[in-house]
Amino acid sequence: MFAVNNTIKYHFSWDLLGDLTTGRPNLGPLVRLEVYRLMMFTLRDTLEREVGTEASERIFYNAGNLAGLEFFRHVIKGAADLPSFVNAVQEALKTLNIGILRVEKADPENGAFIFTVSEDVDCSGLPELGFGVCTYDEGFIAGLMEGFTGKKFRVKEVDCWCTGDRTCRFTIDLI
Amino acid sequence: MSGDESAAGSKGTIPESDAESVLDVIGQMLMTGTFDSSRLPKDPAIRQRLDEILITIGSVQNFALSLSKGDLDSRLEAKGISAGSLKFLRSNLKHLTWQAQQIATGDFSQRVDFMGEFSEAFNHMVTALDADRAKTKQRELELSLLNAQLLTEVTVRRQTEEALVQVNKKLNLLSSITRHDINNQLLALKAFLELSKEAVGDVALMSEYLRKEEKAANAIERQIAFTKEYQDLGVKDPVWQNVETGIKNALTVLPTQDIRVTAEVNDLEVYADPLFEKVFYNLIDNALRYGSSKMTKICITSQESEKGLVISIEDDGVGISADDKKRLFERGFGHNTGLGLFLSREILSITGITITETGEPGKGARFEIIVPKGAWRLYNG
Numbered sequence: 001m002f003a004v005n006n007t008i009k010y011h012f013s014w015d016l017l018g019d020l021t022t023g024r025p026n027l028g029p030l031v032r033l034e035v036y037r038l039m040m041f042t043l044r045d046t047l048e049r050e051v052g053t054e055a056s057e058r059i060f061y062n063a064g065n066l067a068g069l070e071f072f073r074h075v076i077k078g079a080a081d082l083p084s085f086v087n088a089v090q091e092a093l094k095t096l097n098i099g100i101l102r103v104e105k106a107d108p109e110n111g112a113f114i115f116t117v118s119e120d121v122d123c124s125g126l127p128e129l130g131f132g133v134c135t136y137d138e139g140f141i142a143g144l145m146e147g148f149t150g151k152k153f154r155v156k157e158v159d160c161w162c163t164g165d166r167t168c169r170f171t172i173d174l175i
Numbered sequence: 176m177s178g179d180e181s182a183a184g185s186k187g188t189i190p191e192s193d194a195e196s197v198l199d200v201i202g203q204m205l206m207t208g209t210f211d212s213s214r215l216p217k218d219p220a221i222r223q224r225l226d227e228i229l230i231t232i233g234s235v236q237n238f239a240l241s242l243s244k245g246d247l248d249s250r251l252e253a254k255g256i257s258a259g260s261l262k263f264l265r266s267n268l269k270h271l272t273w274q275a276q277q278i279a280t281g282d283f284s285q286r287v288d289f290m291g292e293f294s295e296a297f298n299h300m301v302t303a304l305d306a307d308r309a310k311t312k313q314r315e316l317e318l319s320l321l322n323a324q325l326l327t328e329v330t331v332r333r334q335t336e337e338a339l340v341q342v343n344k345k346l347n348l349l350s351s352i353t354r355h356d357i358n359n360q361l362l363a364l365k366a367f368l369e370l371s372k373e374a375v376g377d378v379a380l381m382s383e384y385l386r387k388e389e390k391a392a393n394a395i396e397r398q399i400a401f402t403k404e405y406q407d408l409g410v411k412d413p414v415w416q417n418v419e420t421g422i423k424n425a426l427t428v429l430p431t432q433d434i435r436v437t438a439e440v441n442d443l444e445v446y447a448d449p450l451f452e453k454v455f456y457n458l459i460d461n462a463l464r465y466g467s468s469k470m471t472k473i474c475i476t477s478q479e480s481e482k483g484l485v486i487s488i489e490d491d492g493v494g495i496s497a498d499d500k501k502r503l504f505e506r507g508f509g510h511n512t513g514l515g516l517f518l519s520r521e522i523l524s525i526t527g528i529t530i531t532e533t534g535e536p537g538k539g540a541r542f543e544i545i546v547p548k549g550a551w552r553l554y555n556g
Contacts, residue, residue, distance in 0.1 A: 083282045090288075100289055102270035116266045118289075130254065165259035167266050 012066060014074050033121065040122065040136070057135050064136035068143020076147065082108055085148045097121070104169070111153070111174025115141060118167040123160055132160030134168050141170055151175075189221055197225055204232050235261060247272065271297075283308065330549070334446065334526065338413045341525045342448075349405050349521070356507075357398045364391040397514075405518060411449045413526045417554065418443045418486065421452030422459075422475060429459055431473075434466075438475040440486065446550040448525045457515035458488045458542050466492025466540070484551045486544040494536040503532055526550050 010016075020029040047056035075092050079085035090101045098121045104114040118124070122134050138155040145153040152175040159165035189197060193216030203210040210229065216222050231253045238261055241249040247269050251258050267290065274285040283305035287294040367388045374380040418440040426436060436459065445451065455475075462473050470492030477486045495503065502508045506517040520530050527547050534541035 083277050083284070087284055094288065102266060103273045104266055104269035106273060114269075116270070118263070118266075128255070159259070159262055161259075163259070164255035164257075166256075166263035167259075169262070169266065 012070065014070060036121065060135040061139035061142075064139025064141075065143040065146070066139075067136075068140040068145075069147050070143075071140070072144050072147025076144070079148060082106060089144060093117070099124075099168075102167075111151070113145075113172040114169065115172060116167045116169045120161065120168045123162055123168060126162050128164050129162040131162060132157040132168070133162050134160055134170075137168065138170060141172060145172060189216070190218060193218055193221055197221065200225065201228065201232075204229050208233070208236050231255065231258070234258070238262075238265075242268070278304065281308075334549075335412050337527075338448070338525045342408060345521050345525070346405070346408060349408075350402075353398050353402055357395055360391045360394045360398070364388055364395070367391065405521070408448065408450060408518075408522065408525070413446055413448050415444045415446050415552070415554075416449075416451050418445055418477070422455050424452050425456035425459055429456065429463060431459075431463065434463065434470060435472040436475070437472070440475060440477045442553045443477055443484075443486075444552050444554045445484075445486075445528070445546050446526050447528060448522050450522045454519040454522055454530075454544070455488070457519045461515060462488070462490040462492060462540060465495075466490050469493055470539070480545075482545050483548055484546040486546065487541060488544070489534065489539060489541040491539040494534045494539050495532055496536050500532055504530070 044056060044060065047059060050056075051059070071092075076085070076088045079088050086101070086103055086106075093099050093101050099117040100119050102116045102118070104116055106113050117134075117137065120134060120137065122137055123132075126133065134157045138157055142153050142155040145151075145155070154173050154175050156171050157168055158171055159167070159169040161168065196214045196216050199214050200210045203214075216225060234251060234253045235257050238249055238251040238253075238258070242261065242265055247265055251262060271287070274287065277285050278301060283301055285301055287297040290297075367384045371381060371384045371388070374384055419438055422436075422438045422440070459473060462470065466473075470490050473488065473490045475486065475488050477484055479485075499508075504516050504520045506514060508517075523530055523544065527550060529545045531543050531545075532540060533543050
């Protein structure tokens with residue numbers, strides 16, 4: 001028997017990103033990308049072993065979704081229209097060296113979009129695996145779209161560096 | 176055994192007899208987009224793997240051909256770096272298409288990054304387009320202002336032309352009437368002179384004729400004096416005139432004595448003949464002459480109405496009888512010259528302004544000057 005506790009230990013807060021100016025006066029805010037990927041892929045490995053492929057993919061998608069929403073609230077901070085939203089996201093992703101966002105298709109009336117992200121932080125330069133690996137990015141883009149429109153979107157990576165493409169392509173559809 | 180041979184070996188070794196034909200077929204496919212099927216290897220496993228490679232090469236070639244024709248929507252199922260690079264190119268082209276569409280809708284914030292010289296050229300073009308658009312907008316604004324000024328000038332010119340036509344008509348009419356009146360008086364004068372010749376010796380009759388001759392001469396004198404009054408009518412173009420100033424000027428030459436005159440027409444300007452202030456002179460003069468000792472005040476006010484702006488000149492004298500109202504603005508009607516109200520109406524009508532008397536007999540006279548829209552304004556400069 002155990003009591004159900006609704007509170008979680010690591011409930012996300014933007015404050016958890018910390019005060020980097022005070023905390024890292026000498027090393028600064030930047031970390032090598034390999035370190036990020038080391039954490040990302042060891043975490044994926046462990047999660048997949050612990051909870052299985054499907055559940056681990058879902059966890060990564062949902063984590064990305066939460067990140068996308070928080071990123072929209074704290075970095076993008078709203079946009080008047082689609083071009084402004086795209087401009088703001090492009091600029092933020094470029095400034096933070098996350099990737100180069102481009103729009104292949106935008107059909108706001110039908111809630112259908114295709115975005116690409118080149119030099120993506122998760123996968124660019126990885127070996128060809130025959131499948132896409134940017135599950136976290138899928139959720140991240142879904143979170144950004146939800147932040148902007150207030151609606152849920154399903155995001156699917158259809159091409160990835162790991163499938164031999166040179167850019168990651170995401171279809172984005174209103175649920 | 177090399178590493179490559181090991182890899183091939185794990186999927187089945189190509190028999191020596193088929194190796195040359197495999198190379199030939201792949202070479203033909205890469206160079207021409209087709210191949211000689213008689214050259215296909217006989218080994219089924221090798222043939223299947225070769226088919227997959229040929230299909231990939233074919234689909235990549237077709238996709239590249241579609242791209243070269245500007246078709247950005249064809250599909251490419253093949254994976255790998257060749258297909259991926261082409262899809263990357265397609266992705267960039269699609270993004271540029273989207274950006275061009277955004278620019279077409281007026282979003283000049285679009286910029287291209289990380290595409291070498293193209294980025295620089297594209298961004299320069301968008302910046303130049305934005306600058307041109309700003310210049311065009313500024314020019315449109317200037318033209319719009321110029322157009323508004325021209326419209327105003329055209330309106331003023333039209334008003335002036337219309338006023339000129341009115342003036343010409345009125346001058347002709349006044350000249351004709353005055354000439355006719357003077358002729359009548361001259362005719363009467365000459366008749367009495369003839370009668371006077373025959374009445375020499377009859378002192379009483381002669382005195383009567385002399386009195387009538389003097390009356391006719393005085394009438395002629397008044398008519399000639401009146402021509403001086405209206406000779407200036409319409410000589411100058413109508414102008415915007417401050418009403419309060421006109422009233423003040425009139426009051427400086429009128430004996431108001433203990434009559435209180437108030438005017439609440441601050442900042443009001445009226446587009447009228449330069450003789451406009453004479454209208455106030457005539458109306459106030461009229462009140463002072465005929466308001467009787469009962470009169471204590473003359474009030475001048477203005478109020479906007481559906482008909483236009485109504486300027487009221489109101490006194491608390493004896494007012495004007497119903498019979499007199501009917502002929503009030505006729506030439507010659509009245510106890511003095513009989514020309515003041517007539518001339519006032521003529522002055523006002525040059526720019527479409529009308530005047531009526533709406534007072535109540537016994538309670539005071541009330542003249543209403545109605546200025547049409549466009550002929551009055553509030554000056555706040």
